[in-house]
Amino acid sequence: MSARMLLDETALELNMSLAAGATGIDRPICHSRIQKSGLALAGHFHGIVPTRIQILGQTEQSFLAKLDPAARNQALMGFFGLGLSCVVVTGELVPSTQEIITCADLTGTPLLHSSERSSVTITSLHALLDERLAPRKRLHGVLIDVFGVGLLLIGPSEVGKSECALDLVMRGHRLVADDVVECDYRPPGMVFGAPAKLLRHHLEVRGLGILNIKDLFGVTAIRERKRIDVVVRLVEEASPEASQDRLGLEERFHSILSVSIPELVVPVRPGRDMATILEVAARNELLKNAGHHAARELFGAIESRIASQAAAIADKRVLVEGAHPRTPAGPPIPRDEPVASSEHPSMMPTQRTGSSAFSATRSRTPVVRAQESQFGMKAVRIPRIDESQAPPPVTTSPRGGPKDRRR
Template sequence: MQEAWDACRERGLSLELLGEARGLSTQVRVPDLHRPGLALVGHFYHHHPERIQVFGETEITFLGTRSSDERAEVLNALCADRVPAIVVTRDLAAPTELLDAAKSHDIAVFGTPFDTGTFIRHTTRLLEDLLAPTAVLHGVLVDVFGVGVMITGPSGIGKSECALELVLRGHRLVADDMVELKLRPREGLIGRSMELIKHHMEIRGLGIINVQDLFGVAAVRDQKRLELIVALEHWNPDAYYDRLGSDDEQVRVILGVPVDEARVPVRPGRTLSEIIEVAARNRILKARGVDSAKRFQDRLLEEIRRASPDAPPPTGTPLRESSE
């Protein structure tokens, strides 16, 4: 609960502790918030004690119609379920019985000036972010034509230099070196920088540079959904590299989410920034249902059928070039 409270204050949710600092070590396990409603009249059938309880104007007004003993009874029953925390919205005065019941069960009570709907909306999103499954990967995340592209590869292969070229070509840096990925239910994998190195890059020979200071706010962004991975690797003449674009099995699974991956060999004469731009444009086309590789393959097979009308139709896997 302490981490959630700190995050609320950092994001301007004005969450202030009412009463004693109790229950701040309680774990919040779900992002949803709950308005007690029927629980205040003793019906706990659809009560969700695992959620933070929110008391708005309706709940506080209703409690004001009950006697002190009735309030104490129902609020003690509610707090006995060990709810993570209680929040009173609109800067309403928390009933004494609520504070006493929370104190006896070591539950933190907070107050906020926000109305109930606004507080629940913003806090739910904040908790979804805090509780989301997280992975930290070595690479560089760049927004290229609106596509979140993560450049990966061994140390020293030129990931940051490639990202710097992309920034110079008008694209936007999200994270360099360490990319924090969070799995959000409705958005997918969202990548961002570690806070300490946000907007910074390490360029060998130059050291640490601040991209925002050098190129302006238009050259950076705080986060971006990951849609494509470009894996840089040293050229290996014996390795297989997709030359047709028909290899559908090139994906990397991160936090259970498959992400398209393109393996790009690094060798003299290849302009990696331009290759990544083309990969991003191709990703946009595929998202619109335009698959250039499949179109080419279909045309090629059609020409083969025309040239050999008596030959049986091709079967099996898509055409794949020889590595020799």
Template sequence: MAEKPFTVLDLLDMELPGHNSLNLECIGGRKGLSKCITVPDINRPGLALSGFYECFAFSRVQLFGLEEAAFLKKLQSEKNYESLDKLFTYDIPCIVFTHDLYPDKDFLQRAENAHIAILKTSLDSTEFSIRALRVLSNIFAPKKTMHGVLVEVYGVGLLITGHSGVGKSECALELVERGHRLVADDIVEIRCVNGNSVLGQGANAFISHHMEIRGLGIINIAQLYGVGSIREQKEIQLVIKLSEWDDSKVYDRVGNKQEMTDILGVKVPVIEVPVKPGRNVPIIIEAAAMNERLKYKGLDSAKDFNQNILKWIESGEAQTAYYGSDDSY
């Protein structure tokens, strides 16, 4: 569910880029613009117009395409208003006509009386459905905020986490200096999309590309390094956990045990990188990003290393190297 009620007016007023624009216009039932949309889905009410209301998904946005509009005209020409009257007894959030179709005055009057907003779009039914489902899925996607820095390194979305003062922002700044891109600093808003991927972006669009560097203050990454150094959102594919070096702790030196963390029900790989003077953490993070890309291509360095070691032992070369070629058994 969305954090706050999402109304028909919110859908109508959304400023979306050209390839996502819904091209919506309100043509009637303006009293219904305050109604809430509670389901991220749409419904084509063909069966309902024919009189079958047993499984009518009235809580969804109702879509009238060419077929529904033609059937509506048929009902009106036959003066068969029974199913149409019943349609407006349901608490429908809104009705959308595609192909720039325009219902008659009688339909609009019914909508006005029922306080149901009537919208129209120039898009065809298929294209509108694709765009509307994408928009609604993003709006109603599960969300949370996390403390960290989200960057894109070699095309991989990295969420850098760690306690305050460990050097997350300084590390991200070095990565931007090396040609990578910043998505968000300090507070990252995360959404689960399609149940199998998590997208991160700045919690506040006005300050997401600003960065706080202790001793320096607030800097604007886009102004300092250009618009090519930022992006609006990115899928989180790897979590880098920065921690202070602990001499008593045994760190993974081979990498054959992949740890995972749960973010909104999605398992994301996590790597702990200990920080201490002399370690070039940005280079380590770059290597981690490239190694993650190799895993996507089916190449796992740690597994390949283990397999090569086993082959070396089985070949007998390991015993020869250890005992020497002249030793007898």
């Protein structure tokens, strides 16, 4: 970039003209940032970058007008003696501007004049320099605008990138670039893509040749520039790259001009509707930008369900273990095992055999139960009642009184 290119730039619309320093009009401008040179006129040159555009507005000119001629000439010669790439004077010209022009001619510094205010001039120059001086890179792929999301299709040749783009254009989406994508960096952390000048509006499809999308579908089917939001890598199904995370929890990124852009790996096989898949990918990216990640939300719900079930099982286990505590004097007391003692013969097991011995032992043997008291849990013995010695049941007569069945 140079002062000559600024004068020839039709998109600038600042009505700039060359006031002095024609010999240095081709000095390179290497920075997109612009400096105001107030402190430099006061003799403080620290921080002045000669390859940036320097602005002399109404404030700087009024400061120079208040200086005596000797001090003004010394300040201007020290400023222009830094070998500046370009100096722009904004606003109306004042009598001291003539001395500025003289110093610019003596040092060969290109001096431009803009009738606009300093704020308008700086904004326009920033936008132009950001575009012209941005880092650039060429990529092989297809860039298309799908629902406002810039999808960059990359992959090996003959994988079907152009065919996917044509199908998306038929569905109402917009083509940006085919085959060659000119990428440039824009702060903060954005990468834009544009077509090459000779290939603009054209799409090459095997079997059909080169198509002019603008002539076939109109101006609504094309776009001159678009930010790259998602990189879609189309791979053959038999490729090792086709083995991917099927849940969508693993995020991949593709670096373009030191900017990490989300990347999707989509396997391609005959009969698969790739245009629909790419449309859904664009919709899903819009949801992610809005804060909704379907895979993460489902995975979080599953983890929450597992955690709640594990907590319920743990609570049941605590209740069961708490109903049968271990006594410090010995082993745990069984729940339904009989406890026999030599002091109580009725509690000793008999030597009978068969089912009668088992029933007799079971009927005379007390059962240990857990009973809660004010001092905690304690084990008590509840004797069983022999069914042969149990009293007969009492029923109620129709008149409402008790009735003994033995009668």
